[in-house]
Amino acid sequence: MDWVLVLTQALNGLQLGILLFLLSAGLTLTFGIMDLINLAHASFFMLGAFFCASATLYFDSFLIGIVCAVLGTALLAFVVEKSVISHLYVRDHLDQLLATFGLILIADTGVHLIWGPAGLAIPLPEPLQGQVRVGELVVPAYRLLIIGVGLFIAASLYWLVNKTRAGMLIRAGASNRQMLSTLGINVQLLFTSVFILGAVLAGLGGLLIAPITEASIGMGNDIIITAFVVIIIGGIGSIKGAFVAALLIGFIDTFGRAFLDSIFALFMSVDAAETAAPAVSAILVYLLMALVLVWRPQGLFPPKLR
């Protein structure tokens, strides 16, 4: 058993899981509290990457790039929430899907207009370009950063939601919106804040992956569906569920792609294994989702009903 290989893949899986979590946390929050299904989340993922790329290139500093991206995403989220999203809270989910789909089209074209059709690479600072050695294991330094940042954010979110007054409002809002307004809480402010928080998380996900994959148009449009799968499996509205499901999916997807052909080769011909494995590993996550739905349609950790 090649432990180095397994550990490397485990770290890969963790990285993917963290990324998915960053994207899903915002989704599940806006859904849990505002009952809003928001496809444009994918666009914030993309814009976080582009803002960071431009700022990094302009200021010649990745750190400043990150700060600018976070601020830029937050500002844009504020504008979008006030102009479009706030009208959608009372609407049916289908309306929300279609409207936010419209937003994606606008965002994608907007990015094309401003940044052009090609992708934008984010140059990493020197120390992050190298590798780290842990015994026999060699890991790119940047990967460790992503994992570190991701876990830190997950911990912060946990602290925010469970240990602060703001978090209490969030949890209260998730179970009973009407009650909040009767208690005199400014519900609009809460909604706007949650939306911005979600968008910033998505943007962070985008800017973290961009140094590896490049910032490109529509880069969030596929991964958002995987984020949907995460919250379906985790339970819509549950951050804990999103975390568990995101990591689960990260690991299953990564290990599937890495080891499925070897596993298949144990009981079928190498040729058959090599054709079947990529296909099956590509859909493994969806098979998992189907399984969860059959057995437990409300997800693994559904929040208490309103």
Add this chain to the structure above:
Amino acid sequence: MKGISTIHRMGGGLLLLVILLTPFIMLWLGKPFWLDIFTRLVILAIAASSLSLLLSVAGLASFGHAAYIGLGAYAVGIPVYYETYGGAPWLASYSGWWHLLLGVSVCALFALVTGAISLRTKGVHFIMITMAFSQMILYLLVALEEFGGDDGLSVDLRSDFSLPDLSLPGAESFGLPSVNLPSLNLPPVNLPPVNLPTVSLPPVSLPPVSLEEPWVFYLLCFALLLLVLFIVSKLKHSHFGRVLQAARQNEQRVRALGINPYRYRLLAFVVAGVFAGLSGFLFANYAYFVSPSMVEWTRSGELMFMVILGGVSSLLGPVVGASVFVLLEHFLSRLTVFWHLPFGLLLLMVVLFGRGGIIGMLKRDSQQ
């Protein structure tokens, strides 16, 4: 819910007539590319009509409908690929009958399995799950390296619909078996119609219909559109359709009257999937190309937009929606490469300002 008025009916008929004739008129005026555009329009109208069975009649917002278009399309692409380059003899074929059979079966099976799972959920769960299953097909197609993966697959010829050769024993001298299953025919453009020159019997086989002729292909697409519209209309007004419509309005009530809507919805899901697969079959033939991008969820979104834009209550709404979409796309893209921007804005406007939103439109329209 009233029956449609005569004016409504006449308007619909007129629209169909215009769609049928315009490309030929344009052809006569020396502008052949309109045939191309209208072919695409009709194929999308078929796909949109299949979705409207789910959305307008049954109230099921499936955001994964594009998956069936892809499945139907690859059901042409893969057999043609194998027939041209060899391999998988059980799959390989140029025959349109086989492509259709394969496409219909795969779509029906996929709809049955995923529908059985999805229909146990409601509302936003349902929508997201249909998106996820469609994405699954996308990844599956991308993973199949042999068929081009991400780049897609060229389809060298259009489906062959030669009828089986029921010629008399004399035909064997031409190297053709006396009765054969519809498969493994070479593209008919190069073959003259089969005849029996020595025996004075009328030729038993019909001249092969070649879809390579654009106008022939267009007529086939149009005929299929009429067929799909006819079937959707029949279903809508039948016992079956009534259950779907009642369940859309008030599922609790339907159960309290002794009906479990699940099986009806599942069947509607399968029928809609098969019709969408049919449009995929046409797409593959139209474009001589299939690719996983046909299955992207954004395609499903566009399809849904077509259904809604055209008005959810009328039978021809999807046709109107598809027409507007294709024509808009054509004219806008000539103005700017950024045509998705006004398109996205339009979508936003329709959703925000369409009276009471889409679901409101769904309720109100069906009262007319």
Add this chain to the structure above:
Amino acid sequence: MSVLKTDKLTKCFGGVVATDAVSLSLQDKRVHGLIGPNGAGKTTLIAQLAGQLKPDAGKILLNSRNITRLSEPARVRAGLTRTFQISSLFNDFSVQENVAFAVQANAGHSFRFWSNVSRNDDINDRAHELLELLGLSNKAGANASALSHGEQRQLEIAMALATKPSVLMLDEPMAGMGAEESLRLIQLLQELKHDTTLLLVEHDMDAVFALADDLSVLVNGALIASGNATDVRQNPDVIAAYLGTPA
């Protein structure tokens, strides 16, 4: 002969006991009134009998057949129908279409794809009959959402009757009805009694006492009295808990 019987039916929501070991028995072709203060759990009980809600414990028997696990649609097909406290109609359909659909639902499976159901004479005739019975014929073409509240209650009943129930559970059918409509409904229910067993949940005491042969009183989820209507009316516990001093 007990047509519908429950055996220690229990339902809890969190800490609240909504149905407290209720053992109820409906006799054939009699009207059984179910009364009690608001929040006593009457609608919850009906929901469990209908199959809309799953009880935590206990049994439900229809003609000695254990239907506790039977789905709601299956119970309707077995002859057990309910009406809703808040009218539950098809708001896009016309009045006629509402009833016609109920008739269609009762006429076997609906996997028919070819003929236009709105031109089906059998269904339309039967729908027409029911509309006549409930006095809604002149509103047949109107949209269901355009009806007055009282008319909607009548439509609710017409639809329930279309299912040819052997046991019909009515949840406050007269709520919001005018005096004349209520009177007409009482007459209708008295006629129905000959063929159908009725369970009537009502706050309108005049109607209950005019119709009920048997009476059950539900307070805080538990049955404090059940039996012959005249006896129950004179039960001191019942008077104390609900009826007050008779006028």
